[in-house]
Amino acid sequence: MVVETPEHNIDDISDLPTDQIEYVLNLIIDKVREESGKDYAHYFLWFRNKGREIGVSLTHPHSQVYVLPFTPSRVERELESSREYFNNHGRCLFCDILNAELKDSVRLIYSNDYWVSFMPFYSHWPFEVHIYPRRHVQLITELTRDEVRGLAETLKVSLCGLTHVFSKSMPYVLVLHQAPLKGYYPYYHLHIEVYGILRDEDKVKYAAGMETGGGNFTYDSVPEENAQRIRDSVIRNCTHNNR
Secondary structure, eight states, X not given: OEEOOSOSOOSOGGGSOHHHHHHHHHHHHHHHHHHHTSTTOOEEEEEEEESGGGTOOOOSSEEEEEEESSOOHHXXXXXXXXXXXXXXXXXXXXXXXXXXXXXXXXXXXXXXXXXXXXXXXXXXXXXXXXXXXXXXXXXXXXXXXXXXXXHHHHHHHHHHHHHTSSSSOOOEEEEEEOOOSSSOOTTOOOEEEEEEOEEETTEEOOOOIXXXXXXXXXXXSOHHHHHHXXXXXXXXXXXXXXX
């Protein structure tokens, strides 16, 4: 467990100063380095659950770390797809997604010199936000000091916007997707995925029959419209408090 602040009554990590978020990120980076040398450590998964709808029982602001002897199945599928794409096209799949989102611009949430957050056109969850580094890197330990600072800023603004879309604070799951600790994966691109699960005020998007039983997500909104709602929330609630 990563305790993100000594303050108990903090709704979200985005309420913390950017310096404090950067400090948390550096703790994660140090832990990745520490675990990488261990024989059993094949994958380092950092994630954050927020909200009782997610099943959170401990309300003090925190995130979690799993050091696994295997690669999680979702990341494994990303590795397979990105390897196939690289072999067929000679380019990174994630870099092409990032360039497409920058070109379209309608689903962008926030960007700085180092990171871009957006709602992907293939979103599963009603308010799903992906955060990509502009530079092609595989592991969080490869980030420069400026990139870590830029990620802290991007997380603060993006999560602030997501959290305040509705009058009720948005429950979400945040997960770091990076390459496995063992091996060589030049075709993979580190990124963060955030799944905001409210589809409207007090209406939760559940992974039900089609999603859990069928394995396919239905999306009953429009990503471009929901991205605009997050951008509007950023303007209302977040841009004056990015410190």
